[in-house]
Amino acid sequence: MAVEADFLRRYDQAQIAAGRGGGDSALRHLTSWKGFVEACAEGYDDVISEYFEDLSVRDAIECGLAEASLRELAGYEEYSRAVQAVDARFREIATVPIPLAHPEKFSWWHHVVPRAGGEEFAADLKRHFGVTIGIVGSG
Template identity: 30%
Template sequence: MGEMARAFVDRFRYMAVRAGRRQVSTPFGMLALWETFVDDCREGYDGTLYEYRDQLSVRRFLQGVLDDPVIRDAPESGWFAAEVTRIDTEFRALLDAGHPVPGGTAWWDRRIPGLAGENMAESVRNHFGVELDIA
């Protein structure tokens, strides 16, 4: 690994540990987590609303990485930002077809996908009074 790439990965790991994400602390690992979550949502997320929001915290972490000045200055930041954007595009499409929910500040918090498993549908119904389609 080149010196520049090492700086990117080291900073990423530092940010992951600082955020309490010790189990997955590489750029590839976090992108895979984000993509797997989006895939789960496409198929009808079946956890509870609490679990959904916990997994959604990966996106909040990724935003912190994208906004970090050290990361932004690294040559790898272009590749990383493009991957986040690619996955975000898929998630935005799911949210656009979904429902608005109160309380979110970021775009990924203000809506939820319209298709869900039974657990998620029940959680959302109980919490927001919104009916989701069951996968």
């Protein structure tokens, strides 16, 4: 995907303005989001705190997509479509809802988890949210 330099620069500025730091480009965020979603497709195999940390890349992407000044730039629509494609894949994989104390404070991707994961992730979900997911092999 070719994204204009101006879009990338302004995306980075939006991240800095939101207090997210800088240096991680829109393309790096998209690559990270894709990698995370594929890890979920295989069965997320880490602890719950890392899962929510991994979701922060999607929060960063949303910060950029929500920035009104980016919407007019060349590359915005292409980037947005690429994110939507990964989001659609995540929606297919993460189908188990989790109860959140204040769901209105979180975007949709925080409301669900993959239907399968490693033993520790599954145990964390059961302990913290009372939900059960399938367990993938550990070897």
